Structures are given as structure tokens and as C-alpha cells.
Amino acid sequence: MKPKIVRGTRDFFSVTVNKRNFIFEKLRNIFVKYGFNALETPAMESLETLTGKYGEEGDQLLFKILNNGDFLKKANTDALSTSDSKTLASSISKRALRYDLTVPFARFVAMHRNELHFPYRRYQIQPVWRADNPQKGRYREFYQCDVDIIGSDSLLNEAELIQIYDEAFDSLGIQVVIRLNNRKILDGLAAYCGRPDLFMPITVAIDKLDKIGWSGVQKEIESMGLDLTAFEKIKAVVTAPDLQTLKKYFAAIEIGTEGIKELQTVLDFLEGYQFSNQLKIDFSLARGLSYYTGCIFEVAVDTSIDHQKNIKIGSIGGGGRYADLTGIFGLKDMSGVGVSFGAARIYDVMDELDLFDNIDLNECKVMLLCMDETALKYGFKAIRKIRQAGIASSIYPKAWKFQKLMKFANNVKVPFVVVIGSQEVDSGMLGFKNMQTGDQNACSIDSIIQQLSK
Amino acid sequence: MKPKIVRGTRDFFSVTVNKRNFIFEKLRNIFVKYGFNALETPAMESLETLTGKYGEEGDQLLFKILNNGDFLKKANTDALSTSDSKTLASSISKRALRYDLTVPFARFVAMHRNELHFPYRRYQIQPVWRADNPQKGRYREFYQCDVDIIGSDSLLNEAELIQIYDEAFDSLGIQVVIRLNNRKILDGLAAYCGRPDLFMPITVAIDKLDKIGWSGVQKEIESMGLDLTAFEKIKAVVTAPDLQTLKKYFAAIEIGTEGIKELQTVLDFLEGYQFSNQLKIDFSLARGLSYYTGCIFEVAVDTSIDHQKNIKIGSIGGGGRYADLTGIFGLKDMSGVGVSFGAARIYDVMDELDLFDNIDLNECKVMLLCMDETALKYGFKAIRKIRQAGIASSIYPKAWKFQKLMKFANNVKVPFVVVIGSQEVDSGMLGFKNMQTGDQNACSIDSIIQQLSK
Numbered sequence: 058m059k060p061k062i063v064r065g066t067r068d069f070f071s072v073t074v075n076k077r078n079f080i081f082e083k084l085r086n087i088f089v090k091y092g093f094n095a096l097e098t099p100a101m102e103s104l105e106t107l108t109g110k111y112g113e114e115g116d117q118l119l120f121k122i123l124n125n126g127d128f129l130k131k132a133n134t135d136a137l138s139t140s141d142s143k144t145l146a147s148s149i150s151k152r153a154l155r156y157d158l159t160v161p162f163a164r165f166v167a168m169h170r171n172e173l174h175f176p177y178r179r180y181q182i183q184p185v186w187r188a189d190n191p192q193k194g195r196y197r198e199f200y201q202c203d204v205d206i207i208g209s210d211s212l213l214n215e216a217e218l219i220q221i222y223d224e225a226f227d228s229l230g231i232q233v234v235i236r237l238n239n240r241k242i243l244d245g246l247a248a249y250c251g252r253p254d255l256f257m258p259i260t261v262a263i264d265k266l267d268k269i270g271w272s273g274v275q276k277e278i279e280s281m282g283l284d285l286t287a288f289e290k291i292k293a294v295v296t297a298p299d300l301q302t303l304k305k306y307f308a309a310i311e312i313g314t315e316g317i318k319e320l321q322t323v324l325d326f327l328e329g330y331q332f333s334n335q336l337k338i339d340f341s342l343a344r345g346l347s348y349y350t351g352c353i354f355e356v357a358v359d360t361s362i363d364h365q366k367n368i369k370i371g372s373i374g375g376g377g378r379y380a381d382l383t384g385i386f387g388l389k390d391m392s393g394v395g396v397s398f399g400a401a402r403i404y405d406v407m408d409e410l411d412l413f414d415n416i417d418l419n420e421c422k423v424m425l426l427c428m429d430e431t432a433l434k435y436g437f438k439a440i441r442k443i444r445q446a447g448i449a450s451s452i453y454p455k456a457w458k459f460q461k462l463m464k465f466a467n468n469v470k471v472p473f474v475v476v477i478g479s480q481e482v483d484s485g486m487l488g489f490k491n492m493q494t495g496d497q498n499a500c501s502i503d504s505i506i507q508q509l510s511k
Numbered sequence: 512m513k514p515k516i517v518r519g520t521r522d523f524f525s526v527t528v529n530k531r532n533f534i535f536e537k538l539r540n541i542f543v544k545y546g547f548n549a550l551e552t553p554a555m556e557s558l559e560t561l562t563g564k565y566g567e568e569g570d571q572l573l574f575k576i577l578n579n580g581d582f583l584k585k586a587n588t589d590a591l592s593t594s595d596s597k598t599l600a601s602s603i604s605k606r607a608l609r610y611d612l613t614v615p616f617a618r619f620v621a622m623h624r625n626e627l628h629f630p631y632r633r634y635q636i637q638p639v640w641r642a643d644n645p646q647k648g649r650y651r652e653f654y655q656c657d658v659d660i661i662g663s664d665s666l667l668n669e670a671e672l673i674q675i676y677d678e679a680f681d682s683l684g685i686q687v688v689i690r691l692n693n694r695k696i697l698d699g700l701a702a703y704c705g706r707p708d709l710f711m712p713i714t715v716a717i718d719k720l721d722k723i724g725w726s727g728v729q730k731e732i733e734s735m736g737l738d739l740t741a742f743e744k745i746k747a748v749v750t751a752p753d754l755q756t757l758k759k760y761f762a763a764i765e766i767g768t769e770g771i772k773e774l775q776t777v778l779d780f781l782e783g784y785q786f787s788n789q790l791k792i793d794f795s796l797a798r799g800l801s802y803y804t805g806c807i808f809e810v811a812v813d814t815s816i817d818h819q820k821n822i823k824i825g826s827i828g829g830g831g832r833y834a835d836l837t838g839i840f841g842l843k844d845m846s847g848v849g850v851s852f853g854a855a856r857i858y859d860v861m862d863e864l865d866l867f868d869n870i871d872l873n874e875c876k877v878m879l880l881c882m883d884e885t886a887l888k889y890g891f892k893a894i895r896k897i898r899q900a901g902i903a904s905s906i907y908p909k910a911w912k913f914q915k916l917m918k919f920a921n922n923v924k925v926p927f928v929v930v931i932g933s934q935e936v937d938s939g940m941l942g943f944k945n946m947q948t949g950d951q952n953a954c955s956i957d958s959i960i961q962q963l964s965k
Contacts, residue, residue: 060622060840063606066553068619074549090898092875092905095528099520099652123575123604125642129596142583150577165522168514174922188579198553211908386514421546444544451546454665468628
């Protein structure tokens with residue numbers, strides 16, 4: 058039987074796991090510092106919980122679990138006779154793997170409403186599964202990392218999440234631009250053009266500004282039947298230099314004025330906060346518009362900084378406020394705000410910027426190589442001392458020839474080795490070798506520990 | 512729609528996640544110190560990889576994933592027409608959730624044989640899924656934690672795993688008994704009775720010694736058609752005080768002698784090692800006998816120690832050597848040895864022994880309560896300083912009445928609060944209250960940080 062892995066999934070070797078854990082550990086420390094609660098939900102949710110939450114397309118991407126036992130007993134016989142896979146599925150499967158962390162979170166909050174106290178603040182770092190067609194950078198199993206506050210409409214929460222983004226990326230060593238907008242400003246913009254009904258297409262057009270430029274946006278606007286005046290209004294709003302200017306445009310637009318007020322309140326809370334990164338108000342930001350109802354966030358690598366200018370990876374985080382997340386589960390009026398961290402992309406950015414280079418990644422630091430049985434016993438006693446000093450170390454478990462042992466040590470890329478033969482056992486001075494430089498010295502075990510502890 | 516969770520699975524609240532992470536962190540640190548590589552494999556494996564590895568019963572307990580899209584197209588039409596769920600399953604499902612970490616590890620090793628260098632040492636901490644009937648203490652999703660060395664038959668590996676057990680439980684604060692036996696001694700025992708063919712039933716009978724006592728074992732032995740002499744031989748071997756005594760019994764039994772020699776070699780490697788726990792050779796230990804081929808380990812709470820005497824939880828760890836783990840995947844002659852840690856049971860033991868009591872579990876330590884808008888802005892600036900000092904802290908995101916705020920702080924069980932009203936804003940002396948003792952003092956922010964940092 059040929060061993061094979063499920064398409065679109067990956068085995069993660071040690072260095073990858075350790076790098077990823079380094080990121081998660083940094084993020085977790087910040088979430089904890091900001092007083093967030095950890096949460097873990099099950100990999101499986103009931104199919105009912107997940108269906109219809111991610112649109113028609115999302116439903117197709119759910120990994121459904123086949124019911125156990127004699128599942129055909131309760132199968133939909135009509136669907137069976139007409140070979141209707143889609144209809145049959147829900148009669149032979151009642152569970153699926155989670156598709157994201159948001160819906161399980163909403164289910165959790167609604168289910169435990171009487172045990173939780175609101176506002177409830179949680180972070181969650183767990184894998185999710187999607188039956189997407191695998192391609193470069195797109196997998197069927199990947200981690201998500203979400204932070205949310207639910208049960209409070211205070212804009213202090215938005216300010217806090219911006220601080221979390223700022224601190225998190227600073228602690229990872231990535232310089233970012235945090236972009237901020239408000240859905241109500243996008244709503245106001247459509248109203249300002251006299252066409253609140255065109256909110257969706259106008260927003261979609263603006264969202265493409267980065268890619269298609271103003272001429273492209275103009276074409277799209279015109280294709281909606283809007284005139285040049287409308288386009289110029291749109292352009293004026295989106296390029297407004299500050300909230301004051303926008304306030305004038307929106308003087309008669311209630312929803313837009315509200316959006317400005319919300320952004321101003323967030324900025325007021327952040328007054329005097331020393332940013333490590335850039336915060337930019339961006340009236341063209343229109344992320345997940347069908348979902349968010351207030352502030353919208355997006356984080357991208359700051360490519361204006363020289364050593365980051367070649368990073369081609371787009372958004373590495375985003376989020377916003379949603380007025381009603383748990384309504385579908387019968388818990389009304391729960392306003393929430395949350396952000397996520399794009400763990401896989403953050404990983405790629407850090408790799409490209411060599412940010413893992415000077416980090417102790419918990420990999421084995423030294424390997425003991427013993428050339429005869431006496432040396433092996435001696436080495437197994439010596440390694441106790443090395444481990445007592447907290448140094449990640451291993452011993453090749455058999456006595457062997459020097460060349461063979463060195464070849465193994467080379468293959469596993471351990472940075473240091475200690476060579477022990479009969480001479481070393483007699484003298485207590487062991488062969489301590491730096492595998493990168495090739496330097497080798499006869500050292501006592503204590504001296505080796507001292508050098509490795511540096 | 513009523514929110515519900517999948518039967519047999521659980522949501523893990525913050526304290527539980529943090530306690531569990533505390534355990535995993537301690538274990539991980541030790542695995543790293545012993546030079547093991549981290550490994551993570553996908554939640555899904557191909558059904559082919561998993562089927563037949565856990566016996567008939569195990570196959571029934573796999574959570575199978577329904578194929579995506581029009582899965583009926585490739586369905587087995589015979590199985591459909593005869594309503595044969597079992598046969599149909601493999602034609603409409605080609606993946607399943609992993610049932611343990613051992614088979615995915617074997618699949619990984621066989622698949623990556625050309626990238627790995629043997630002996631390969633890995634640890635893996637991930638959830639597994641089983642469609643077992645849920646009952647108290649038995650769930651359908653739970654973590655496993657395994658450490659294995661593959662590609663080396665050296666008994667130094669066994670010695671190392673015993674040290675890992677010893678250090679791990681010491682670092683968790685649980686006193687344990689590590690029991691050690693060897694499959695070859697159990698083989699030898701059957702041979703010593705003149706009935707190597709009865710190895711399985713004899714071993715099963717001995718394995719029950721704890722529960723049924725010697726009289727019970729005798730009954731079982733007799734029911735196999737063995738006479739009193741055979742029973743007395745068995746009793747003599749199992750109660751042999753040391754390896755020397757056993758050696759005499761097994762003088763003519765080659766396999767038994769080999770087992771003794773192996774145990775002796777392990778003990779020789781451990782010579783001079785300062786155990787924090789008890790290591791006990793136990794010739795009645797017969798764990799997973801269909802699987803292991805050499806040394807066998809099992810760890811239990813040491814109930815001879817006074818403060819642990821009421822712990823009723825059985826084995827909290829176990830493992831052993833398997834001569835051929837990857838053969839089924841086409842990679843022959845890979846001897847391996849590994850142990851697992853029963854994470855859920857370790858958690859329960861630590862909870863019962865109050866071992867989490869004096870541990871900083873990353874829960875929010877202090878909450879700021881602000882009674883008017885000015886106080887809220889003041890508080891949101893003050894909390895920056897608290898967080899800069901690395902103290903887990905939160906701020907109630909709205910100004911509110913004192914009683915309401917205190918009620919919330921009480922509900923979420925935060926150990927300290929800082930109360931801020933207009934008076935506090937003016938004086939800079941904030942109301943610092945210990946929620947356990949009820950003590951309250953007016954303190955500067957710096958003094959509060961100092962007190963919380965202790």
C-alpha cells in the first residue's frame with residue numbers, strides 16, 4: 058500500500074510547526090494581555106449550524122461527515138431514486154467540519170448565553186476546513202486566528218482592536234498599514250450620489266480602485282447609469298483628505314455623518330497612543346460589505362518601507378463590526394466587533410523578511426556522537442547534564458564509526474556535535490564541534506554547556 | 512434555530528484551554544529538551560490509510576467524510592440497490608478523520624522516507640476523533656500526545672523515554688509509578704508453561720490480576736486446560752522479585768532470556784539517574800499485547816503517597832516498542848518505540864490534586880471600571896501602562912454606574928478591579944480593590960502596577 062496524503066492537506070515538519078507556534082505564541086500573549094478569553098470549539102458542527110451561513114458556494118465547500126452505522130436507513134428515498142446527491146447528503150450526514158471560526162463562535166455564544174457575561178471577549182486559534190480546489194497557497198486545512206468582543210457597541214472596542222493589531226505586528230517585526238473605514242460612510246456615499254439603491258455596485262467599484270485606477274472606476278460608475286457629477290462626488294468623498302472635509306459633503310446625509318462620528322470617536326480613544334505602525338483612514342476600504350455594519354479594518358504590509366518593498370502578499374488581517382451575529386441562533390441585538398490574523402500569510406511574510414532567523418525555534422541544538430559502547434554510556438550520562446541546563450539535545454542511540462555519525466549529524470543539520478571516543482572518556486575532554494564553522498575543540502562538559510547556553 | 516453542539520464534543524472555555532495548554536507546554540518543553548521534532552499531520556487521512564488498522568470495531572468508529580460534489584455518480588450501485596450502508600460508504604467517502612496519531616505517523620514516515628533521517632524522533636499533540644458512544648469521560652473528540660523514535664532498535668531509546676516520563680510528571684507535580692515489562696517475557700512465560708500457543712489467553716488473564724486477584728487468575732488458567740503446576744509457574748514468574756530470579760526460571764527459554772536481557776540493558780542505561788518517581792519492573796504488565804514486540808510501559812498515579820491516595824484514575828500514560836510500524840505502508844524493518852501521555856486524565860488528576868491552583872493561567876487579572884465618559888478616556892490611557900507592564904487586563908468598554916460595574920466584575924470573577932470616577936481622575940489616586948478580600952485602597956497607577964506585578 059502506497060502511503061499518500063489527502064489532496065490539499067499538508068504534513069508540517071518541525072521547523073514549520075515551531076515557526077507557526079512562534080507566531081501563535083506572540084499573538085496569544087497579546088490577546089491575554091488585553092484580557093481576552095481563550096476558546097476552543099469542536100472541529101465538527103451540526104450541518105444545520107453551518108448550512109446557509111457562507112452562501113450557496115460555501116455550502117458546497119463544507120466537508121460533510123457521513124452518519125455512522127446504517128446511514129441508508131434514514132436516507133431520503135426520493136433523492137436516492139433520482140440520484141440527487143445534494144438532497145441525499147443532508148439525510149445521510151448531520152455533521153460537517155467547521156468552515157471558519159465565526160459561525161462556531163456565534164453558535165457558542167448563543168448556546169452559552171446564560172453562562173457568559175457580556176461584553177464577552179474571546180480569541181480562538183484553530184484549523185478550519187474547506188473543500189476548495191487546492192492550488193498554490195490555497196489549502197483544504199488551515200489555521201484561523203480570530204479575536205472578537207461581543208455584546209457591546211462601544212467604540213472603545215474598535216480602538217482596542219486597533220491597538221492589538223499595532224502591538225501584534227510590532228511584536229512579530231512586520232511594519233504594517235492598518236486601514237480603517239466605516240460601512241456607514243459607504244452607505245452615505247451612495248446616498249450622496251442620490252442612489253442609495255446602488256450602494257452595492259458603487260462599493261464594489263470603489264473597492265477595485267487599487268487595481269483599476271480612477272478611470273476604471275469611472276467606467277464602472279457610468280455603466281450603472283450614473284452621470285459625471287455622481288462620479289465626481291464619489292471621487293471627492295473617497296479622496297477627502299480628512300474627516301472634517303467629508304463632514305461638509307455629508308452635511309445632509311445622516312448615515313454618512315454617523316459614520317464620520319464613529320470614526321472620530323475611535324480616533325479620540327486612540328489620542329496619545331504611540332503607534333508602532335501606520336493607521337490610515339481609507340474611505341475606499343470596503344471589505345466584506347455584506348457582513349459588516351460599522352467600522353471596517355484591514356492590515357497590509359507597509360511596502361513604503363525599504364526592506365519590505367518587495368513583499369507582494371496582500372491583506373494579512375481584517376475585520377469589522379457586525380450588528381447582529383447571533384440573531385440566526387435566536388440571540389438578538391448582540392453587536393460585536395472582531396479582527397482576524399491571516400496566519401499563513403503572516404508566516405510567509407516573516408519567512409520572506411528572514412524574521413525567523415534569529416529566533417530560537419526549539420530545534421535540537423547539539424547531538425552527542427559516541428564511538429564505542431563505553432562512550433555511549435558515558436555520553437548518556439553526560440547528556441543528562443546538558444538537558445538539566447535546559448539545552449535541546451539528543452544522542453545518537455548507538456555506538457558507530459566517526460564518519461557515519463558525522464554524516465548523520467550533517468544530514469539532520471544539528472548546529473553542534475559532541476564527539477566521544479575512548480580517549481574522551483579517559484580525559485573528560487570531549488570533542489565539541491560547531492557544524493557551521495567546522496571549529497572543533499576539546500572541552501569539558503561544563504564548558505560545553507556554558508558555550509551552548511550563550 | 513436553536514444552537515446546539517455535536518453530541519460527544521465540547522466547547523472549551525478559557526480556564527480549561529489555559530489549563531490544558533499549561534500541560535502541553537510543560538510536555539512540549541521536555542520533548543524539545545530531549546531533541547524531539549514537532550510534527551503535525553492533517554485531520555483527514557485517506558480512508559484507505561485508516562481502514563483495517565484498528566480492527567473491525569475501529570473501522571466502525573471512523574468518522575468518514577462524504578465526497579464532495581455529485582458523490583452518487585461513483586456510488587456502488589449494488590450497495591445502493593441492496594441498501595448496504597457499509598459497502599456503499601467506501602464508494603461515497605474516500606477520507607476520514609484521524610482515529611489516533613500512530614497510523615498518521617506511520618503514513619508520514621513511509622511517505623517522507625527519503626527526506627527523513629533515521630532514527631527519527633518526533634512528538635505530536637493533536638486531537639483525534641472516534642464515533643464512540645459518548646459517556647462520562649468518553650468523548651468523540653479528544654487530544655492525544657505521543658512521542659516516538661523510529662528507525663532504531665537501541666534500548667537507549669527506551670531508557671530515554673523512561674526519563675521523559677519521569678521528568679514530565681515531575682514537572683507537572685504528579686507523583687507516578689512507571690511500570691516496565693517486555694513482551695518477550697510474556698512470550699517466555701507461555702513457553703515456560705509448555706504452551707506458547709496459549710500466549711494470548713495467559714497474558715489476558717495476568718493482565719487482570721489487579722482486578723481479579725490470584726484466585727481469579729487461577730480460575731482462568733485452569734479454564735484453559737492448564738494444570739496447577741502451570742499456574743504455579745505463572746505465579747512464580749509474575750511475582751519474581753528481580754531479574755536474577757527470573758533468569759533462573761527462564762534458563763531454557765530463549766525468548767524469555769532475551770526479554771530479561773533487554774530489561775537489564777535499559778536498567779544499565781539508567782544507572783545513576785536520579786528518579787523523581789518510582790520505576791517498577793512488573794512482569795504482569797501486558798498492555799496492547801497484539802501490537803508491542805519488546806519493552807512495554809505504563810504510568811499510573813502513585814496512590815501510596817498520602818495526598819494522592821484518593822485518586823481513582825487508572826493509567827495516565829503508556830507505550831512500548833513495535834518491531835514493524837510502517838511495513839503496511841511498504842517501509843520494512845523500521846523498529847520504533849514510543850509512549851503517549853493521557854492528556855485528559857492528566858488534566859483530571861491535576862484538577863483533583865489542586866495542582867493548577869498556584870499557576871498563572873493567563874486569565875484577566877484586573878479590570879478597570881469607569882463611572883463617566885472622562886473617567887473612561889482616562890482609564891483607557893491608564894490601561895496602556897498596565898498592559899505595557901505585561902499584566903493581563905481589561906476595561907469595561909462603557910461608563911456605567913458603580914453597582915452595575917461591580918456586579919459585572921463579580922460575575923466574570925476578575926481578581927482585582929480599579930474603580931475610576933471624577934474624583935479619581937482629579938487626584939490620580941484610583942480605587943484599587945481586591946475582589947477576594949474586599950480590601951480597597953486609593954493607589955496611583957504605578958503603585959497598582961507594582962502590586963499586580965508581584
